[in-house]
Amino acid sequence: MTPSPSARSATLALPDPGATAAFARALAPRLAAGDVLLLSGGLGAGKTHFARALIQARLPVPEDVPSPTFTLVQVYETPEAELWHADLYRLSGPDEVIELGLDAAFETAICLVEWPDRLGTFAPAGALELSLAPGASEDARSLTAEWTAPRWDGVLSGLLT
Numbered sequence: 111m112t113p114s115p116s117a118r119s120a121t122l123a124l125p126d127p128g129a130t131a132a133f134a135r136a137l138a139p140r141l142a143a144g145d146v147l148l149l150s151g152g153l154g155a156g157k158t159h160f161a162r163a164l165i166q167a168r169l170p171v172p173e174d175v176p177s178p179t180f181t182l183v184q185v186y187e188t189p190e191a192e193l194w195h196a197d198l199y200r201l202s203g204p205d206e207v208i209e210l211g212l213d214a215a216f217e218t219a220i221c222l223v224e225w226p227d228r229l230g231t232f233a234p235a236g237a238l239e240l241s242l243a244p245g246a247s248e249d250a251r252s253l254t255a256e257w258t259a260p261r262w263d264g265v266l267s268g269l270l271t
Contacts, residue, residue: 116258117256117257117258118256118257118258118262118263119254119255119256119257120254120255120266120270121252121253121254121255121270122252122253122254122255122269122270123245123246123250123252123253124156124245124250124251124252124253125245125246125247125249125250126249126250127156127159127249129251130156130159130160130163130242130251130253131159131160131162131163132163133160133253133269134160134161134163134164134167135163135164135166135167136269137164137265137266137269138163138164138165138167138168139167139168140265140269141164141168141220141265142190142191142220143190143191143192143218143219143220144216144217144218144219144220145220145221145238145261145265146216146220146221146223146234146236146237146238147164147221147222147223147237147238147240148223148226148229148233148237148238148239148240149161149222149223149224149225149226149240149241149242150225150226150227150239150240150241150242151241151242151243152243155242155243155244155251156242156251157224157242158177158197158224160240160242161175161195161222161224162175164222165186165193165195165222168186168188168190168193168220169186169188170188170189173186175195177197178195178196178197178224179197179199179200180200182196182197182198182200182201182210183195183196183197183210183211183212185219188220191218191219191220192215192218192219192220193219193220193221193222194212194215194219194220194221194222195222195224196210196212196221196222196223196224197224197225198223198224198225198226198228198229199224199225199228201225201228203230204228204229204230204231204232207228207229207230207232208232212229212232213232216234223237226239235258235259236257236258236259236261237257237259238255238256238257238259238262238265238266239255239256239257240253240254240255241253241254241256255270
């Protein structure tokens with residue numbers, strides 16, 4: 111993540127997977143169509159765990175939430191908006207973003223994108239960037255949020271303390 115002069119950021123310590131899921135569940139109802147979350151971090155950092163918890167919190171009826179590692183995109187119907195979960199690890203180039211329909215989904219759906227570095231110039235400027243990294247213990251994570259769009263100030267209010 112490369113902060114710009116108007117970028118804001120906050121870091122949150124997540125002591126265990128339950129805390130990661132709790133943060134995702136708390137964030138879920140605050141999201142709206144057109145919101146894009148860019149989930150960064152190494153293999154095993156907790157990106158998919160975070161996404162699963164957020165998706166489950168948005169679904170009216172619980173269902174299996176598989177990793178989109180091989181399908182690249184999973185789409186879920188929620189009462190307010192479609193929710194797209196994309197794992198771009200296997201993308202061979204940013205042009206495939208168009209083939210997947212992600213560019214259009216960024217405008218009309220809630221989108222969770224793992225491995226957002228694969229988006230290249232297709233990364234939405236107003237997205238919320240969430241980076242997960244190992245924390246103080248084996249199960250702990252550190253979550254760093256960065257954003258420039260003023261909308262995220264309200265969405266994140268009270269969550270990053």
